[in-house]
Amino acid sequence: MERRVKLVLFFTVTVFFLFTLKLFKIQIVDHAKYRKLSRKNYLRVIKIPAIRGDILDRNGIKIASWRPAFRISVLPGVLSRNKLKKLFLLVGLDSLAYNIDTFSLKRNYITLKSGIDFRTISKIEENLDEFPGVVIDAVPSRYYNQKYISLSEILGYVQEAREDEIEKLHLDVGDVVGRRGIEAVYDSLLRGKNGKRFFVVDSRGNIIQRDPTPPIPPKKGKTIRTSIDANLMNFIDSLFAPYKKGACVVYKPKTGKVLALYTKPYFNSNTFLREYKKLLNNQDKPLLNRAIQGAYPPGSIFKLISALIALKTESVTENTTFSPCTGSFRYGNRTWGCWLETGHGKLNLPHAIEQSCDVYFYQLGLAVGFKRFLNVLDSLNIPVYTGIDLPHEKRGFIPTYDWYVKRLGKYNVTEGYVLNLAIGQGEILFTPISLAVITGQIAQKGWAIKPYIVKPRKLDTLILNIDSRYFDPVLKGAYLVVNGEHGTARSIALDSIKIAGKTGSAENPHGNKTHSLFTAFVPFDNPEYVITVIAENAGHGGEVAAPIAGKIIRRLYHIE
Amino acid sequence: MRALKSIFIPLFISIIGIIELARINTVYFEKQMAFLVLAILLYFTVIKINLKRIIHQYLLFYIIGLILLLLPLFSAHGAVKRWINIGGFTFQPSEVAKIFYILFLSSFFSKKERTGVSGFLKALFMSGVYFGLVFIEPDFATASTFMFIFAIVSFVVGVDFNVLLLFALAPLSAIFSFSWVLYVGLIILLTIYLFLLEKRRFFFAIFIYVIVFSFGLLTPYIWNNVLKPYQRQRVISFLDPEKHRDTSGWQVYQGKIALGAAGFFGRFGESYNQKNLRFLPAPHTDFIFSSIGEDIGFLGLVLLFVLYTALLWHLYEIVKKSRRMYIKIFSAGTLAFFIYHIIFNIASNLGLFPVAGIPLALLSYGGTHIITEYTLLGLVEGMYERGE
Numbered sequence: 001m002e003r004r005v006k007l008v009l010f011f012t013v014t015v016f017f018l019f020t021l022k023l024f025k026i027q028i029v030d031h032a033k034y035r036k037l038s039r040k041n042y043l044r045v046i047k048i049p050a051i052r053g054d055i056l057d058r059n060g061i062k063i064a065s066w067r068p069a070f071r072i073s074v075l076p077g078v079l080s081r082n083k084l085k086k087l088f089l090l091v092g093l094d095s096l097a098y099n100i101d102t103f104s105l106k107r108n109y110i111t112l113k114s115g116i117d118f119r120t121i122s123k124i125e126e127n128l129d130e131f132p133g134v135v136i137d138a139v140p141s142r143y144y145n146q147k148y149i150s151l152s153e154i155l156g157y158v159q160e161a162r163e164d165e166i167e168k169l170h171l172d173v174g175d176v177v178g179r180r181g182i183e184a185v186y187d188s189l190l191r192g193k194n195g196k197r198f199f200v201v202d203s204r205g206n207i208i209q210r211d212p213t214p215p216i217p218p219k220k221g222k223t224i225r226t227s228i229d230a231n232l233m234n235f236i237d238s239l240f241a242p243y244k245k246g247a248c249v250v251y252k253p254k255t256g257k258v259l260a261l262y263t264k265p266y267f268n269s270n271t272f273l274r275e276y277k278k279l280l281n282n283q284d285k286p287l288l289n290r291a292i293q294g295a296y297p298p299g300s301i302f303k304l305i306s307a308l309i310a311l312k313t314e315s316v317t318e319n320t321t322f323s324p325c326t327g328s329f330r331y332g333n334r335t336w337g338c339w340l341e342t343g344h345g346k347l348n349l350p351h352a353i354e355q356s357c358d359v360y361f362y363q364l365g366l367a368v369g370f371k372r373f374l375n376v377l378d379s380l381n382i383p384v385y386t387g388i389d390l391p392h393e394k395r396g397f398i399p400t401y402d403w404y405v406k407r408l409g410k411y412n413v414t415e416g417y418v419l420n421l422a423i424g425q426g427e428i429l430f431t432p433i434s435l436a437v438i439t440g441q442i443a444q445k446g447w448a449i450k451p452y453i454v455k456p457r458k459l460d461t462l463i464l465n466i467d468s469r470y471f472d473p474v475l476k477g478a479y480l481v482v483n484g485e486h487g488t489a490r491s492i493a494l495d496s497i498k499i500a501g502k503t504g505s506a507e508n509p510h511g512n513k514t515h516s517l518f519t520a521f522v523p524f525d526n527p528e529y530v531i532t533v534i535a536e537n538a539g540h541g542g543e544v545a546a547p548i549a550g551k552i553i554r555r556l557y558h559i560e
Numbered sequence: 561m562r563a564l565k566s567i568f569i570p571l572f573i574s575i576i577g578i579i580e581l582a583r584i585n586t587v588y589f590e591k592q593m594a595f596l597v598l599a600i601l602l603y604f605t606v607i608k609i610n611l612k613r614i615i616h617q618y619l620l621f622y623i624i625g626l627i628l629l630l631l632p633l634f635s636a637h638g639a640v641k642r643w644i645n646i647g648g649f650t651f652q653p654s655e656v657a658k659i660f661y662i663l664f665l666s667s668f669f670s671k672k673e674r675t676g677v678s679g680f681l682k683a684l685f686m687s688g689v690y691f692g693l694v695f696i697e698p699d700f701a702t703a704s705t706f707m708f709i710f711a712i713v714s715f716v717v718g719v720d721f722n723v724l725l726l727f728a729l730a731p732l733s734a735i736f737s738f739s740w741v742l743y744v745g746l747i748i749l750l751t752i753y754l755f756l757l758e759k760r761r762f763f764f765a766i767f768i769y770v771i772v773f774s775f776g777l778l779t780p781y782i783w784n785n786v787l788k789p790y791q792r793q794r795v796i797s798f799l800d801p802e803k804h805r806d807t808s809g810w811q812v813y814q815g816k817i818a819l820g821a822a823g824f825f826g827r828f829g830e831s832y833n834q835k836n837l838r839f840l841p842a843p844h845t846d847f848i849f850s851s852i853g854e855d856i857g858f859l860g861l862v863l864l865f866v867l868y869t870a871l872l873w874h875l876y877e878i879v880k881k882s883r884r885m886y887i888k889i890f891s892a893g894t895l896a897f898f899i900y901h902i903i904f905n906i907a908s909n910l911g912l913f914p915v916a917g918i919p920l921a922l923l924s925y926g927g928t929h930i931i932t933e934y935t936l937l938g939l940v941e942g943m944y945e946r947g948e
Contacts, residue, residue, distance in 0.1 A: 004716040005879045005892050009872060012899050016865045022910050026820045027858040034820020041817065042837045202837040 042200050043212070046073060046109040047172045050192025051140040053221030055155060055182055057230035058259070063148045064155055064183075064269075069115040069141035071174075072124065076107055078133030078205035087131055090124050091116060109199075111174025114160075115141045133205025142176065144269040148230040150237040152269040153289040154261055154390070154453060156181025159273060180289075182226065182453060184391050192221035226453050227257040235555055236262045239548045245536035247290035247432040250552060253440025253521070253530055256449030256459055258388065260552075261433065263290040293394040295429035296534055299504030299517050300356045300488075300541065302424025304442055304474050306364060307349060309376045311470040315367040318473035319348050322363035329359045332416050336362055339505075353477025354484040356503065358423050365422030370415045373422070374401045381465040383437050384430065388451045397429040425507065436532040437462060439519040442478070443500070443527035445471040478502055479524055488542040489518060492550030497557055498524035501531075501549065503541030513537040518545035522553050529556055563607050563941050567600070569871050570922055570937055574930070576864070577923035580852050581844055584835060588844045588925050595927040599934035606938035610946060611663075615886050618667035622686060625660030628653040629693040654694055654702045655928040659935055661690060661706060662713075662893035669717040670886035680719045683710070684727065700791060701916040705900055707731065712896035716879075717889060722764065725753075729771045737776040747772060811841040812911045815850035819909075826857030844925040846917060849909040868902055868921070878944050887943045894936045 026034065049071075055064035072091060079087065088094070091113050121136060128134065142158045144151075158176040161169070165177055172194055178187035195218030200209040229250075236248050243264070250260035265286040267279050279286050288294060310316040323329075327343035329336045338344065338358040352360035365373060377398060384396030404413045420426040430438070433451060440448035445468040450460040478500040481487045488503040501520030508515055516538040521527040531552050533545040554560070574596055582589035614620060631653045632644050643650040668683055669675055687710045694703040711728055715721070729750075736742040750772065754765045783792065818834035827833050834840040835851050843851035853861050875895040879888045901921035907913035919929045 001716055001718060001888060001892075002880045004718070005876055005895065008712060008716065008892075008895070008899070009876050012872060012903065013869055015903055016869060019906055019910060020862060020865060022912070023819065023853075023858055023861055026816055026910070027823055027853070027861075030820050031823045034817050035823070037817045038821035038834060038839075041814075041834070041839050042832050200832055200837075203839040208832070208837065 040107065042202070042208070044075060044108055044199050044201050046135060046137075046197045046199060047111065047174070048195035048197055048215065048218045049114075049139045049175065050194050050218035051220040052142050052158070052176070052192065053190040054223045055190070056223060056225045057148070057151075057228050058226065058257075059229065059231075060225070061145070061148070061230050063145050063151050063226075063228075063230055065143055065145065066140040067143040068138040070118070070121045071114040071137055071139040072112045072116060072121075073109040073135045073137075073174075074112055074131075075109055075133030075135075075201065075205045079131060083131060087112070087124070087134065090127075091120060109135060111172075114139055114174060114176075133201070135199075135207075145230075146270065148234065149268050149270070150233045150262065150266060151228060151230060152181075152272075153263050153266045153291075154181050154226070154228060155269050156183035156391075157269040157272040158183055180392075181390060182224065185389055186224055186454060189224060190221040193219040195219075224454055227259060227455065228261065228453060229259045232260050232552075232555070233262055236260055236548075236552065237264075239551055240264050240535070243535045243538050243544070245284055245290070246538070247294055247534045248548070248552070249291055249432050249436040249530070249532045250556075251433075251436045251440060251451050251530045251532075253437070253444055253448035253527060256452050257455075258433075258451045258453055259529075261289075261291045261390075261453070263288070263294070289390070289392075290534070291432045292388060292390055293392060293431065294534070295394055295396055295431055296435075296515060296517065297426070297506040297508070298424045298428060298430045298435060299506035299515070300424055301435065301502045301504035301517055301519055302428060303353060303356060303361055303422070304478065304502050305377070305380070305382070305438070306361055306373075306422045306424070307353060307474045307477065308380070308442075308464075308466055308470060309373055310364045310368050311349075311473065312376055312380075312466050313368050313372060316349060316364055318350065318476070321346050321348055322360055322367075325357050325359035327359075329362045329419075331362065331366070331419060332414075334416075336419055349473045350476035350480055351484070351486075353474065353502065354480035354488070355486050356481075356488050361422040362419045365418035366415065368418070368422075370413070370418040370421075371401050373418050374399065374404070379465055381463065382434075383441075383462045384434050386431075386433050386437050386451055386462070387460070388433055389453050389456065393433070394431055396431050396434050397427065399427045424504065432532050432534050435517075435519050435534075436530045438464075439501075439521055439532060440527065440530045442471065442474060443521035443530065445475075448530075475500065475524075478521075482520070488540075489520075489546035489550075491542070492546050492553070494550075494554070494559060496559060497522060497553075499550070499553060500524045501546070503546055505540045508537070513539050516544035517541045518549050520546075520549045520553070522556075529553070562945060563604065563938075566874060566941050567603060567937070569867060569874065570934070571600070573864070573867050573871070573922040576852065577848065577925075580848060580855065580923070581925055583855065584843050584851060591927070592925050592930070595930050598927075599931045602931060603934040603938035603941075606935050607942035607945070609939070609942060611939075611943070612946070615667055616670070618664050621660045621664040621667055625657040625664060625690065626693075628657040628660065629690060632697060633693070652926075652928040654697070654699060655932045656935075657690070658702075658705065658709070658897060659932060659939070661687075662709060662890055662897065662936070663939075665710070665713045665893055666886040666889035669713065669889050670884075672885075675717045675719055677720065677723055680714060680723060683714070698788065701918045704916075705897070705918075708900045709893055709896045712899070713889060713893050716892045722757075725768070726771065729768060730775045733772045733775040734779045734782065737779045743776055811847065811915060812908070814839050814841060815847045815909050816911060818847075818850045818854040822854045822857045824858045826853070826855050826860055828855045845919060846905070846915055846924075847909060848920050848923050848925070849906050852923065853909075868898075872898060875940065878940060882944055882947055884943075884947045887940075887947045890943060891940050894940050897936060898933075 051066050054062050057063050093113055125136060144155060156179055159179050161171050161175050161177045165171065166173060178184040178190060195216045197215040198211060198213050199207050200212050201207055232250065240246055246264050248260060248262040251258050265284050267286050324346040325338050325344035327338050327341045344355050344357040347357055347360055378400050382398060384398055385393060437448050437451060441464045446464045446466060448462050450462055481502055482489045482493050482499045484490065489501055492499060499520055499522045501518060504517035505514040506517060516535045518541045519532040521530045531549045533548045535544045538544040578589060578592060578596060581592050643652050690706050691703050694706060714724055733746060736746045750768060814834060818840045833854055835843050835854055840847055840851055872895060875891050878891040882888055898921050901919060904913055904918045905920040908915045919926055922933060
């Protein structure tokens with residue numbers, strides 16, 4: 001019997017020895033690893049969000065800055081699913097932009113939500129005992145100057161990053177990313193570098209000690225200065241008060257600076273996310289930045305380009321007069337009217353531009369010929385897409401001869417189409433920013449600097465493919481539009497400074513009134529500013545858009 | 561005087577446990593201190609009990625144990641019928657039943673003629689009632705304690721090893737089938753053993769393989785239909801702790817961190833340790849080994865193994881020196897009891913065995929357990945002193 005008991009004892013001691021070997025492995029060999037794991041257990045990181053860089057207007061006014069906001073963070077693995085759900089309910093969160101489990105593995109604090117109002121916070125703080133592992137603190141949060149809210153479409157807004165963005169951009173949970181506008185384009189510049197704070201916690205999420213090691217401070221993002229004049233934007237906003245929809249661009253063709261890029265209606269960057277559904281369903285489409293995304297038929301403004309085409313093909317000269325305007329023009333088996341039913345009489349090219357005579361331009365178009373007109377138009381290199389540093393700029397549209405053939409069939413393409421084309425009706429579409437750049441190019445006889453909101457390292461020049469000698473008759477016409485005896489925008493003429501421009505009234509299928517368009521440059525002999533105004537369904541160019549531009553010019557030159 | 565000398569080592573171990581409990585929570589310390597005092601008093605009381613006159617009444621011990629096991633089934637509340645209330649104290653009768661069970665075994669097997677196959681089968685049948693009763697409490701850990709004690713005692717009293725093998729093989733292959741390494745290892749060992757037998761017994765070998773394969777394959781069925789979810793969970797998380805952080809596998813993981821971070825000398829003086837920050841689960845019961853290990857490190861734990869070995873050696877010496885069979889067997893049963901409570905608890909702390917709620921001998925918090933232990937030791941001492 002003793003032999004067998006001895007055997008049992010021998011086996012037991014052998015097992016003890018094996019335990020000792022295992023303990024040796026755990027306690028001696030892997031000691032460092034477990035030491036680290038133990039530290040990871042109790043030392044938890046909470047992110048200190050970096051302050052997002054300010055966005056300034058051209059005069060240094062802070063249009064986007066920050067202010068403190070409450071943030072709520074949770075320690076993963078402490079709260080049960082039900083408690084978490086309850087917390088979500090209290091915070092007013094229905095879901096997260098990410099799967100919380102993905103980020104639980106690191107076991108650091110996870111930002112649930114930033115920017116919680118005081119009332120909600122105090123409600124949670126009352127019940128904080130119920131939510132172990134929850135930390136409430138104040139963090140910097142993006143804030144847009146409410147006084148300059150008309151800049152919202154240029155600025156964009158920020159939103160909590162989605163899971164895929166967190167992975168792609170190496171962000172922390174709860175970090176924001178810029179959406180739309182400057183916020184989106186210069187996101188990486190504006191974003192600073194997050195800091196870290198360390199807490200010693202126990203297994204139940206109670207904080208035992210704050211900052212056992214010093215925090216790593218965050219780095220603020222870069223401040224971005226824009227070319228926008230915030231007060232000018234507000235002034236333009238006040239001028240648009242009577243009109244529901246429209247856009248306005250103020251642009252310096254010599255430098256590329258965009259002083260104003262106004263669109264109406266516009267959203268409010270501070271409340272964008274809260275009002276997103278409402279904005280989306282709004283019939284007036286406030287989510288459309290009309291200045292860069294609204295595609296409008298240019299109407300009579302296009303006559304400037306028609307004239308250039310005719311001059312380039314040498315089909316006309318400054319002094320060409322066609323059959324006098326009687327108020328209508330007979331071509332094919334149809335009568336084409338002029339907007340002035342009583343007729344303009346006999347006009348040369350500059351005066352035809354001055355009075356925007358349709359009959360003159362019908363004949364100009366015919367003189368060039370449909371196919372040639374389109375080919376030259378195509379070759380001009382008109383900037384239907386300007387490449388301004390904002391996201392989702394829409395490309396305008398210029399049809400080609402092939403496009404007509406494709407659309408109508410080879411035998412249905414007739415010369416008659418050139419009549420509509422020459423006066424700017426039909427399929428051509430321009431965005432306001434593109435119209436402004438074209439105006440700058442015409443004003444400077446063929447070139448303009450690519451527009452920008454934030455100055456790039458290298459400026460690009462946008463050049464029209466046409467010799468500068470062809471511009472004089474067109475410029476003369478543009479001068480007469482404002483300063484001529486019969487000019488369509490003569491009401492805005494100034495003594496001290498010479499304005500030139502072109503009115504346009506684009507028929508549109510949706511409203512009874514035409515879109516009112518006006519594009520101008522000033523001063524005439526050394527163009528400094530381009531002002532392009534579009535007021536939707538507001539009337540004729542000379543009635544609405546031109547006076548708005550006139551007031552903007554007077555403000556730019558401080559004329560009362 | 562001899563009794564005082566014999567209690568020194570278990571008391572030394574118990575004091576380590578008491579100090580550890582004081583470090584974990586003073587409430588545990590105070591209660592356990594009271595139980596320890598009671599246990600020591602019982603130790604010196606039971607030494608005086610002379611069982612000589614009734615020692616051959618194995619049925620008496622058997623029935624007392626049986627009543628103890630039946631008690632919780634009738635008087636306890638809740639789904640797990642393991643404890644009963646006596647004057648505000650919760651009391652675990654199955655622990656005390658272990659004493660009577662060992663008494664029963666020593667009484668039964670002290671007659672040489674009962675160590676044959678028929679005697680073994682009779683003891684097995686009677687023990688089977690115990691196993692079954694504890695199993696339906698349900699308390700798998702305690703049931704396996706009884707089985708373990710039965711296996712060891714049967715072995716040492718000289719039951720034919722091949723017979724034992726036949727019966728031990730069923731539970732072994734069931735448990736080992738959870739890990740294919742263990743299962744294959746078992747089959748290889750068996751094959752070697754069968755080859756080493758003096759006479760190649762063909763049918764015996766076939767029978768052995770049938771048991772191994774049928775129980776190994778039956779286990780999935782038991783797994784899905786017999787085990788409680790919490791038991792299943794324990795086994796699952798035992799297999800892959802890092803993936804099951806919220807479960808008992810997570811506990812083992814935290815226990816390992818406690819041990820590993822302690823290193824050679826332990827981290828007695830550190831305030832940010834696993835225990836203080838409450839990352840170590842159940843540090844007073846299931847994981848007291850890890851908890852102690854965190855404080856005293858590798859060196860301390862090796863010393864603890866030395867202490868345990870000394871305790872076991874002491875019991876072995878009694879087996880060797882005593883002349884009466886029932887004393888030898890009772891001492892061997894006590895030895896089996898301690899081996900079980902040391903090995904399986906530590907194995908679960910080291911991640912080598914599922915966490916099954918087996919207390920660590922002389923160290924885990926728990927009144928009934930420590931009282932049982934000192935009663936067993938006291939009985940052994942008393943028998944030895946008188947029967948020598």
